Amino acid sequence: MVIESIPQAAPDYSHELAAQARGARLVAGVDEAGRGPLAGPVVVSAVVLDPNYIPDGLNDSKKLSEAQRETLFEQIVVSAIVSVVVAPPSIILSRNIRGATLWAMAQAVCGLSVAIDWALIDGRDVPPALPCDGIALIGGDGRSVSVAAASIVAKVTRDRMCAIMDCDAPHFGFSAHKGYGTPQHLRALTDHGPCRHHRAEFAPVANWRLASASA
Template sequence: MGKKSIAVIRQLFIDEKVDEAMMEELKKDDRKGVQLLIAKHEKEKLKLKKLAADFVEMQRFENEARRNGYHYIAGVDEAGRGPLAGPVVAAAVILPVDFTLLGLNDSKQLTEKQREGFFEIIKEKAISWGVSIISNEQIDQMNILEATKLAMHDAILDLTIRPDHVLIDAVRLNGLECSSQALIKGDANSVSIAAASIIAKVTRDRLMKEIHKQYPMYDFIANMGYGTKKHMESLKEYGASPYHRKSFAPVQKVLF
């Protein structure tokens, strides 16, 4: 093989047109730029291999449920238990057996761009997905734990297909029509729960961005309702908005 320019070789790697025979020839090329391209390629291969292994590991609870005879396995998670403002949002997702999305993880471990991209893929590929939004007024009436449980119940009911087994992030739910399993750090250990965490997180973030347009002084677009320093300073200066959780201690201190 005659020597190709480094620009051409880079494009061959990008287009995934470097086969084993070409790789062996490239390894003999003593140009530093070529060797850097090979090193980058090998690093990316290892990264993909790890992502694939991680994804397989995250399917173990779903695979166990299928071995036990369950077909429609829903993952359930919430977003927004800790903030001082805005709703708590829960999502339920049933994924097909052949679903693959390398890099899928707890939504908090992903960038906003990754979450947005995964959000669209999950909605498109899921057998069914459901969402429930519980307002700050409801949270104040029943407390955040009960509001979270209600949101999770309603998200499951929002599915167009009834699940026969449910995997839930940390929370135990009573009164379900099917079997369920609460998993500690489920959003990092189950593909179904991770998918639900992304649907819930992106849905809630979009809501908070809309609320920010009404009340920009609280910087909801940046803090999503969490008690950052700037948020707390705004609470002291402007008082609570209609979207603040008045049963939460930091907000109560401002009101009373």
């Protein structure tokens, strides 16, 4: 089941309360970071907020500055129940990007230290292997504070991983573009070819491999 996107000024706790009204005791927000880049993992987080301590300023991670995300990340991980799952390029290759994301979402919910009753999933799909009831919220990170918290945890975790990737393959500049297909990244891909962090099936990487094989 999908709830269509309804614009909101900021995310709130209404979707969690609606789930609780249906009988759910514990509700998690689930979101991912990194579906679009040419390199690096997809990172998914599931977060169960403490309703008595919801950090101020939770929002879609893309609407926050890096400093805001880092501050909120620290507040979330010390006050909420958090799970993080990483789907590396090998999983993306074997399952495709959609399948890898849904797999990681289900794994993140399973990885929580408590069994939840309801999951609020950012996007259009509820993972088929989800161990509880759930609903897909289009634009959920701008509608539910739990999903917003998950988006922040996933984004900060992935950005930190990109900094490590940058140390491993500095000529790509992963810290700057986070694996997205920027002109800088595409030039480096042309000059150096893909590294182990690249997603082999994504078009610019796959095209480079085809051109190299036919040269």
